[in-house]
Amino acid sequence: MSFLSRYIFSTNHKTIGIQYFVLALTAALLGTALSVLMRLHLTYPEAKIRLFEILWPNAAAGGVMTPELYLSLMTMHGTIMVFFVLTTVPQGGFGNFFLPLQIGAEDMAFPRINMLSFWATALAFLVLCSAFVVEGGAPLAGWTAYPPLSAVGSIAGPGMGKGMTLWVVSIALFCAASLMGAINFITTILEMRTRGMSLFRMPLTCWAWLVTALISLFAFAVLFAAGILLLLDREAGTSFFLPAGLVINDRILDRKGGSPLLWQHLFWFFGHPEVYIAILPGMGVVSTVLSVFSRKPVFGYRAMVWAMLAIGFLGFLVWGHHMFISGMSPYSSLAFSVLTLAIGVPSAVKTFNWLGTILGGRLHLETAMLWALAFVSVFVTGGLSGIALGQPALDMYFHDTYFVVGHFHIIMGVAAVFSILAGTFYWWPKMTGRMLSETLGRVHFYVTFLGVYAVFxxxxxxxxVGNPRRYSDFGQFEFLKDVQGLHKFITHAAFLTAAVQLLFIFNLIWSLYRGKKAGDNPWNATTLEWLPPSHQPHIVVRGAYDYSVPGARRDFLMQNESNGQ
Amino acid sequence: MFFAILLWITAFAVAAGFFVKRWWFPPPISRHAMAFDSLFAANLIAGGIIFLAVQLALGFVIFRYRDRGQRATFSTGSTRLEIILISLTAILFLGAVAASSGLWSAVHFTSMQSSDLKIETAGKQFAWSFRYPGPDGKFGKTDVRLINDAAGNPFGIPDDDAAGKDDIATSALRIPAGRPVQLLLHSHDVLHNFFVRELRVKQDLVPGMEIPLRIQADKTGEYEIACSELCGLGHHQMRSVLIVMPAAEFDAWLAQQGKRKQ
Amino acid sequence: MNVAAAGARRRASFTGLYAFFATMIMFFGAFTSAMVVRRGASKDWQGVPTPNLLWINTGVLALSSVVAERARRDLQNGNRRLFNTLWAAATVLGACFVAGQIIVWRDLQQAGVYINSHSGGAFFYVGTVAHAAHLAGGWIAMVYLLVRAFSLQLGPGRRTAVDITTLYWHFLGVLWLYLLWLFWFWGNWE
Known part of the structure; x- marks a missing residue:
């Protein structure tokens, strides 16, 4: 095999998994760096900062960021984090590497489509990043790209010309890649399981990947359609999202009859399920890690499966809670509110079952376990603020304030990242053959845990207080004077939290060269990926979480292992 | 064990932040705002209890069952417990919807009265304009081609329209205290959002739509209006003020403005 | 490859195709809801054009589906020569459909129905072009299979690709009928 076919255009699921992981790590570093720059500008809007001037000689001439530069960093931060980090690592990264191993398949069902899916994702990322360097810079419409702002071209501001077009193209490519990935995952799980691996013997990670793939299959198709219509509004002069009588920048637009709300409906029909695309695989990882490190079976395995399916289904019926104040019918707001809180029920089931899993266990508090426990903590915290936001009467005040920013960063960003970190510490030995440093891991964990609470x-x-989000400067309003101290605190906490992530990167690199050699099954786990490589298919005889089974010869039984007396 | 203690400290610190209320809502100026505050308080108390209970329980389990060489108990779950928990959370969540839907309905389903004062509220990148119908009680026609801010015609009212002659355009929103007012929200360019903190009300302005919003302020004073839907690079400076005047003073102001126009 | 593995691959191919159908249904579902909303949102709706040539194109596509289905059954029964002929015919008919669509688009443009000037026409172009793009994918697969058939690489035991492609082709036919109904009924009803 040549270098190219082995490492670049590989169809091997492990290589593709690593490729996704590395791509997402790059994206995460970029996205984090952008957020640090944004915080710096927000806290010191007038300071002359040399770094800004070096990075953007025009948009930050003299070292002061322009509002449009700030908004473009915000747009890119959101897009990169949601699509190229949260959607990519848990499914494309971990899923590709571990799904075939966990169900005893040789590879994914369609290896070539798998490769194509990764390279389309990588291309989408390049297209997105190229928006930084084209004329006008990156778009400033936010990751939700609401028209008319996003649909009328460069008269809406710098970056809304070429930059915005590149954004739409990138998202369309990402949709195509995700659809290919979803088809691959569904087929692999349904058709490629080894003998004895019934659906209800699968590890919860596999269930999570299955539900996530189903959600992706339905949601990304809708975003793809919406993206095409937006592109046509921008480039072909159509009026899908643009009503008559628009006057922008003193120019009268010759469009008529479109509906800005249509985009919001289509976007959030994708956008809300997207939240579950980001978090469900993490829930699978956390369920597994809690079980392994408590030496106890998952509490209520079947309830966990049904809860995920319920979340996946209900996730498609709640998009309207992003639109309570959008001008949509106030009656539908009430219906969406009921459905939104209904989705809290399966989420609560999962939380109870996580607590039930560790209750009465023998808790080994390795770093992977700490991340999983912290996931439960932030999931509860973020979920509770979600209950407030799910009520239209309260959203009428909180919509588009920093309350929302805090909420979704905790529940979607932080919780998902914690589960990714739990997965990284848990699976790194399998991915590389070496252990990560527990000491570095713990320092990184404790600072990050406190840091995210201090930031969000x-x-x-x-x-x-009423602080609107997506403001590039808080100096224009009297009432915002009061929150500036708060923002200074947030910024300092964010710097510390971002800086300590370098420790994690260092840990990864250090481990590759100096990490302790891991055996085949360093955590004494039960699932098939921890078996030594074999050319014979495994025959599964039990469920995925047989820990501390009474009468067994040791406190775990591998899935292919008969009672071993 | 260290983590259990850290978790407890964090949970108490978070709860304390919401308890001391150093950063909090501005005082309410309407009955709706007061109802909002008590609804939020109820949510905060219920949410706070659940928050502390779960975080403390999580810390306790970590502390109690840390590895001390004991044997883990074998348990795969309990359907009965599962059903009880599902029922309890369902009741709690649906209760939350039921408790809050009244407040939403009060804002959105109270029928508009024809006697309400109507004020057209227009957002554009990045300024607010308000239009009062003038002594005749009728808004004149508008034409986007005639919009000219510099000439004091932000709505594009043609010169030859009788109904429009006496219309009053302002850049600050003046309303009488204690009387319901209907804002008719319009935008000619992109999405904007009308937000006055003290009213606890927020509503998008959508081009191509006229969205009515019924508000009432009972306390006189000046309050800031902030755009709360990303509208472009000047989003952060899209500000105006809501001036709530004693009713009599407002009537006098409106009459005087109308006279000046005629 | 042993028999069990080959059977698993065949099943996987069908499952993958069904998953792809699900995405296509969502894609055209989103398109439909956009059209319904757009129609209801304002008073400037112009009916979706349905030129007469469309009915001929519909007939061509239906015939192509029927012929492809016959070819598929002949391959299953081991009648390779007949398969080659019929499959080639179905491929040509597929190309005729696309050619017919191109003529429809050109005629509409000449009649002044542009994507940016006609509210119903915009949906017509988007819907038919999206359908044609999906169809092009299927057509490339048909040509590829034709090449393989002539190089004697297909037979009753190696027919999964033909089965899959035919099924996809039928699906595109049904999708086309749906689009016709949508344009004709939803796009023009008063």
Whole structure:
């Protein structure tokens, strides 16, 4: 095999998994760097910062960021994090590497489509990043790209010309890649399981990948359609999202009859399920890690499966809670509110079952376990603020304030990232053959855990004061004077939290060269990926979480292992 | 064990932040705002109890069952417990919807009265304009081609329209205290959002739509209006003020403005 | 490859195709809801054009489906020569359909129905072009299979690709009928 076919255009699921992981790590570093720059500008809007001038000689001439530059960083931060980090690692990264191993398949069902899917994702990322360097810079419409702002071209501001077009193209490519991935995952799980691996013997990670793939299959198709219509509004002069009588920048537009709300409906029909695309695989990882490190079976395995299916299904019926104040019928707001809180029920089931899993266990508090426990903590915190936001009467105040920013960063960003970190610490030995440093891991964990609470809880307070999000400067309003101290605190906490992530990167690199050699099954786990490589198919005889089974010869039984007396 | 203690400290610190209320809502100026505040308080208390209970329980389990060489108990779940928990959370969540739907209905389903004062509220990148119908009680026609801010015609009212002659355009929103007012929200360019913190009300302005919003303020004073839907690079400076005047003073102001126009 | 593995691959191919159908249904579902909303949103709706040539194109596509289905059954029964002939015919008919669509688009443009000037026409172009793009994918697969058939690489035991492609082709036919109904009924009803 040549270098190219082995490492670049490989069809091997492990290589593709690693490729996704590396791509997402790059994206995560870029996205984090952007957020640090944004915080810096927000806290010191007038300071002359040399770094800004070096990076953007025009948009930050003299070292002061222009509002449009700030908004473009915000747009890119959101897009990169949601699509290229949260959607990519848990499914494309971990899923590709571990799904075939866990169900005893040789590879994914369609290896060539798998390769194509990765390279389309990588291309989408390049197209997105190229928006930084084209004329006008990156778009400033936010990751939700609401028209008319996003649909009328460069008269809406710098970056809304070429930059915005590149954004739409990138998202369309990403949709195509995700659809290919979803088809591959569904087929692999349904058709490629080894003998004895019934659906209800699968590890919860596999169930999570299955539900996530189903959600992707339905949601990304809708975003793809919406993206095409937006592109036509921008480039072909159509009026899908643009009503008559628009006057922008003193120019009268010759469009008529479109509906800006149509985009919001289509976008959030994708956008809300997207939240579950980001978090469900993490839920699978956390369920597994809690079980392994408690030496106890998952509490209520079947309830966990049904809860995920319920979340996946209900996730498609709640998009309207992003639109309570959009001008949509106030009656539908009430219906969406009921459905939104209904989705809290399966989420609560999962939380109870996580607590039930560790209750009465023998908790080994390795770093992977700490991340999983912290996931439960932030999931509860973020879920509770979601209950407030799910009520239209309260959303009428909190919509588009920092309360929302705090909420979704905790529940979607932080929770998903914690589960990714739990998965990284848990699976790294399998991916590389070496252990990560526990000491570095713990320092990184404790600082990050405190850091995210210090960053995102104060944002709720800013939201309670009424602080609108997506403001590049808080100097224009009297009432925002009061929150500037709060924002300074948030910024300092964010710097610390971002800086300590370098420790994690260092840990990864250090481990590759100096990490302790891992055996085949360093955590004494039960699932098939921890068996030594074999050319014979495994025959599964039991469920995925047989820990501390009474009468067994040791406290775990591999899935292909008979009672071993 | 260290993590259990850290978790407890974090949970108490978060709860304390919401308890001391150093950063909090501005005082309410309407009955709706007061109802909002008590609804939020109820949510905060219920949410706070659940938050502390779960975080403390999580810390306790970590502390109690840390590895001390004991044997883990074998348990795969309990359907009965599962059903009880599902029922309890369902009741709690549906209760939350039921408790809050009244407040939403009060804002959106109270029928508009023809006697309400109507004020056209227009957002554009990045300024607010307000239009009062003038002594005749009728808004004149508008034409986007005639919009000219510099000439004091932000709505594009033609010169030859009788109904429009006496219309009053302002850049600050003046309303009488204690009287319901209907804002008719319009936008000619992109999405904007009308937000006054003290009213606890927020509503998008959507081009191509006229969205009515019924508000009432009972306390006189000046309050900031902030755009709360991303509208472009000047989003952060799209500001105006809501001036709530004693009713009599407002009537006098409106009459005087109308006279000046005629 | 042993028999069990080959059977698994065949099943996987069908499952993958069904999953792809699900995405296509969502894609055209989103398109439909956009059209319904757009129609209801304002008073400037112009009916979706349905030129007469469309009915001929519909007939061509239906015939192509029927012929492809016959070819598929002949391959299953081991009648390779007949398969080659019929499959080639179905491929040509597929190309005729696309050619017919191109003529429809050109005629409409000449009649002044442009994507940016006609509210119903915009949906007509988007829907028919999206359908044609999906169809082009299927057509390339048909040509590829034709090449393989002539190089004697297909037979009753190696027919999964033909089965899959035929099924996809039928699906595109049904999708086309749906689009016709949508344009004709939803796009023009008063």
């Amino acid at each position: 809880i104060p944002m709720h307070f800013a939201g309670i």
